[in-house]
Amino acid sequence: MAKNITAESNGERQKTRLSSTTILFMFLVVMVASFAVLSKDFYSVYNLSSMLTNISFSGIVAGTLTLVMIMGGLDISIGGNIALTSCLVAYLYNLENPPHIALIILIGLLLGTAIGAFNGFIITRLDLNPIITTLGTMAMTRGMGYVLTQSRSILILENVVGFIGRGSIAKIPFPLILFGVIYTILAVVMARSKFGRKIYCIGSNQEAARLSGINVRRVKFITYLVSGIAASLSGLILTGQTAVGMPQHANGSELDVITAVLMGGTSLAGGKGSVLGTLAGVLILGVLYNGFTMIGFRYVHIRVFQGAILILVVSLYEVRDRKRF
Amino acid sequence: MDNRLLEMVDITKRFPGVLALERVNFDLKKGEVHGLLGENGAGKSTLIKILAGDYSKDEGEIIINGENVEFYSPSDSQSRGISVIYQELNTLDTLSVAENIFVGNLPKKKGLRTVDWKTLNRNAKTVLGRMLVDINPRRIVGDLTVHEKQIVEIAKAIYKDAKILVMDEPTAALGEKDTVSLFNIIRSLKLQDVGVIYISHRLKEVFEITDRVTVLRDGRLIGTEVTAETSRGRLITMMVGRELKDMYPKRDVPFGKTLIEVHNLTIRGIIEDINFDVREGEIVGLFGLLGSGRQNIVRALYGIDEKDNGTIKIKGSPVFIDTPAQALLHNIGFMPIDRKLEGLALTMSVFSNITMAHIDELGSGYFIDKNLEMEQSQKWVNDVNIKTPSLETDVNSLSGGNQQKIVLAKLLETGSNIFIMNEPTRGIDVGAKVDIYQMMENLCEKGAGIIMISSELPEVLAMSDRIITISQGKITGEFTRKEATQEKLLQAATV
Numbered sequence: 001m002a003k004n005i006t007a008e009s010n011g012e013r014q015k016t017r018l019s020s021t022t023i024l025f026m027f028l029v030v031m032v033a034s035f036a037v038l039s040k041d042f043y044s045v046y047n048l049s050s051m052l053t054n055i056s057f058s059g060i061v062a063g064t065l066t067l068v069m070i071m072g073g074l075d076i077s078i079g080g081n082i083a084l085t086s087c088l089v090a091y092l093y094n095l096e097n098p099p100h101i102a103l104i105i106l107i108g109l110l111l112g113t114a115i116g117a118f119n120g121f122i123i124t125r126l127d128l129n130p131i132i133t134t135l136g137t138m139a140m141t142r143g144m145g146y147v148l149t150q151s152r153s154i155l156i157l158e159n160v161v162g163f164i165g166r167g168s169i170a171k172i173p174f175p176l177i178l179f180g181v182i183y184t185i186l187a188v189v190m191a192r193s194k195f196g197r198k199i200y201c202i203g204s205n206q207e208a209a210r211l212s213g214i215n216v217r218r219v220k221f222i223t224y225l226v227s228g229i230a231a232s233l234s235g236l237i238l239t240g241q242t243a244v245g246m247p248q249h250a251n252g253s254e255l256d257v258i259t260a261v262l263m264g265g266t267s268l269a270g271g272k273g274s275v276l277g278t279l280a281g282v283l284i285l286g287v288l289y290n291g292f293t294m295i296g297f298r299y300v301h302i303r304v305f306q307g308a309i310l311i312l313v314v315s316l317y318e319v320r321d322r323k324r325f
Numbered sequence: 326m327d328n329r330l331l332e333m334v335d336i337t338k339r340f341p342g343v344l345a346l347e348r349v350n351f352d353l354k355k356g357e358v359h360g361l362l363g364e365n366g367a368g369k370s371t372l373i374k375i376l377a378g379d380y381s382k383d384e385g386e387i388i389i390n391g392e393n394v395e396f397y398s399p400s401d402s403q404s405r406g407i408s409v410i411y412q413e414l415n416t417l418d419t420l421s422v423a424e425n426i427f428v429g430n431l432p433k434k435k436g437l438r439t440v441d442w443k444t445l446n447r448n449a450k451t452v453l454g455r456m457l458v459d460i461n462p463r464r465i466v467g468d469l470t471v472h473e474k475q476i477v478e479i480a481k482a483i484y485k486d487a488k489i490l491v492m493d494e495p496t497a498a499l500g501e502k503d504t505v506s507l508f509n510i511i512r513s514l515k516l517q518d519v520g521v522i523y524i525s526h527r528l529k530e531v532f533e534i535t536d537r538v539t540v541l542r543d544g545r546l547i548g549t550e551v552t553a554e555t556s557r558g559r560l561i562t563m564m565v566g567r568e569l570k571d572m573y574p575k576r577d578v579p580f581g582k583t584l585i586e587v588h589n590l591t592i593r594g595i596i597e598d599i600n601f602d603v604r605e606g607e608i609v610g611l612f613g614l615l616g617s618g619r620q621n622i623v624r625a626l627y628g629i630d631e632k633d634n635g636t637i638k639i640k641g642s643p644v645f646i647d648t649p650a651q652a653l654l655h656n657i658g659f660m661p662i663d664r665k666l667e668g669l670a671l672t673m674s675v676f677s678n679i680t681m682a683h684i685d686e687l688g689s690g691y692f693i694d695k696n697l698e699m700e701q702s703q704k705w706v707n708d709v710n711i712k713t714p715s716l717e718t719d720v721n722s723l724s725g726g727n728q729q730k731i732v733l734a735k736l737l738e739t740g741s742n743i744f745i746m747n748e749p750t751r752g753i754d755v756g757a758k759v760d761i762y763q764m765m766e767n768l769c770e771k772g773a774g775i776i777m778i779s780s781e782l783p784e785v786l787a788m789s790d791r792i793i794t795i796s797q798g799k800i801t802g803e804f805t806r807k808e809a810t811q812e813k814l815l816q817a818a819t820v
Contacts, residue, residue, distance in 0.1 A: 192692050194684050201681055204670030211629065211659060211667055212682035212735070213650040271672040 116228015
């Protein structure tokens with residue numbers, strides 16, 4: 001009998017789980033409303049649009065990291081990947097005979113692809129723990145950035161790269177368009193596609209997925225590959241926004257990105273989570289930083305809030321998931 | 326009345342929307358083994374959890390040694406001498422046997438207050454000796470067999486002076502020999518006036534070890550019987566609420582062409598030169614003891630483990646199977662031995678589990694055809710008789726029997742016609758078992774072939790058309806349904 005009951009109450013609990021993303025978005029609306037009241041500068045088209053543009057670079061990697069984490073993996077090499085991409089692009093542009101800008105951008109994206117492929121290869125073929133693997137790639141990529149630039153910042157005042165970071169189409173900032181397009185694709189992939197379902201299955205029970213004929217290695221490899229590509233795309237955006245390639249770019253950003261994903265309801269153990277949840281997490285963090293800055297708090301204070309909110313939100317998930325009566 | 330250890334009177338427990346237990350009475354005497362029977366969901370676990378202090382009761386009384394008690398937590402229950410040994414054992418696998426038994430109360434040396442290992446190991450030996458077992462207290466628990474771990478847990482309970490011991494499906498993971506050993510331990514506990522509440526699905530064991538049996542159904546007490554004065558049929562009727570004429574609904578299905586042939590299957594040092602075939606409409610039972618290699622045979626056949634040699638022919642032509650995906654491509658379906666470890670994605674819904682081995686066939690292109698998926702899942706939920714609140718329900722909230730049926734549904738959804746079924750009814754209740762047997766027979770009628778591995782001899786004898794015995798990685802005998810007897814099989818399996 002007890003088991004039947006859990007079944008029924010779990011039916012109800014599932015409804016609340018579906019709406020947990022809704023709750024996050026409601027929380028977001030409350031935050032936006034409060035900041036709008038507290039600061040008249042906050043609720044302006046200019047501020048909101050620049051805020052969204054600022055979060056799109058970390059938002060994109062948060063989106064693809066969601067896939068990795070639902071699969072039960074982790075990729076902490078994204079920050080290093082972003083930095084190395086930006087260094088390489090700026091370095092190539094400043095060569096005496098620079099290649100065509102289109103080629104430079106392609107090489108930048110290929111670099112991310114290669115880093116993702118490397119992670120994927122090590123994790124699927126050598127069965128190494130993803131945290132250890134990407135911890136290694138994180139140090140390697142960040143270090144290579146310093147070596148390549150000899151620890152300097154390299155200016156890159158180039159129109160196409162600038163457009164990726166600062167341009168706009170029909171008054172909509174270009175990074176924001178990328179952000180929107182990528183989230184739409186990721187959300188549809190995870191909710192509707194066969195590939196997305198396989199990611200959930202692997203995250204929930206890898207052995208069961210394998211015995212069900214799912215090509216676990218392939219799905220994992222592709223997912224790490226996508227994470228690598230997204231990171232280099234973010235690297236291009238950041239390079240465009242700052243007009244500089246430097247090895248310190250996105251330092252520590254992997255932890256903020258993980259924070260956003262966890263706040264969005266994705267479980268570290270895998271098998272659970274959603275792209276929409278991560279979107280809410282990314283937006284909440286963005287509004288948090290922008291809003292508190294607007295009403296006079298400093299970065300160091302807001303970091304304290306960020307940590308507190310992460311623990312608060314995730315403990316709410318935990319409490320809700322407790323099986324005890 | 327004087328020798329009553331425990332009385333539970335009119336216990337009622339409500340969960341939101343459901344009455345889990347309704348005025349249930351239960352009692353336990355000193356030195357008695359009292360069986361608790363019921364299908365999954367009958368209320369056994371709820372009753373035990375109330376006794377263990379995990380759940381609080383809504384109404385009723387718990388009386389221990391004539392004293393009315395209230396439990397607010399598991400430690401309240403333990404301090405009254407109640408110990409529960411769950412199916413999933415709670416041993417600390419990186420510590421030694423002695424440390425496990427005395428955890429929380431290790432003897433310390435005077436002065437530095439460091440652990441007094443000598444005394445610890447000596448005490449552990451004494452406790453184990455009381456149960457007439459001989460396990461080196463220095464061994465690391467992680468290296469022990471399931472049965473030995475179980476002994477460690479029982480020893481821990483004995484040391485804590487448990488007067489009431491609850492055992493939840495203690496033999497589920499045990500072989501024949503260990504079961505005998507466990508029963509000896511239980512008998513030695515009886516002599517020390519310990520009362521044992523014994524929960525099991527295996528009626529044979531209930532008759533062997535218990536003094537009385539209590540049957541629950543749908544949260545109500547159906548009755549308490551003296552074991553020596555009741556019968557198997559009566560207990561089954563009490564459990565399922567209807568007369569179950571046929572526990573094993575075996576039908577007479579004519580055999581067709583040969584579906585699959587296995588030739589010279591070998592994994593060096595594990596299995597050697599295995600040859601057998603399965604025909605349409607046939608159930609072939611592979612019978613062997615734990616470690617005989619029967620698992621390795623089917624795992625190699627399904628492409629999970631590598632094989633060193635061997636040819637597999639399907640309908641006469643040789644096929645290449647190196648991964649589960651390839652096996653599925655050749656219409657071979659596989660039911661793993663452990664549904665939680667290898668069969669189900671527990672955090673996912675009923676429908677995603679049912680379609681898990683068939684994702685690529687759910688619509689053309691990159692996307693899942695949601696309507697098709699729901700239609701298919703609903704069909705299997707009906708056909709296999711899965712009791713679930715909805716298709717969206719998480720699988721981990723369903724009972725073991727229903728989870729096992731989902732594993733079966735997943736197998737059927739693949740559209741295979743050769744099925745490898747590993748312990749198809751392990752740890753599930755009688756009603757669910759019969760449902761699964763019915764489904765197996767339906768498959769045979771449609772021309773499928775089934776390779777079944779089971780540790781339950783009655784099941785093997787009743788459901789197989791042909792039985793192949795395995796011992797030490799080799800085939801040691803082959804029996805038709807008519808020839809096979811329990812003795813013959815056991816003899817061939819222990820060559």
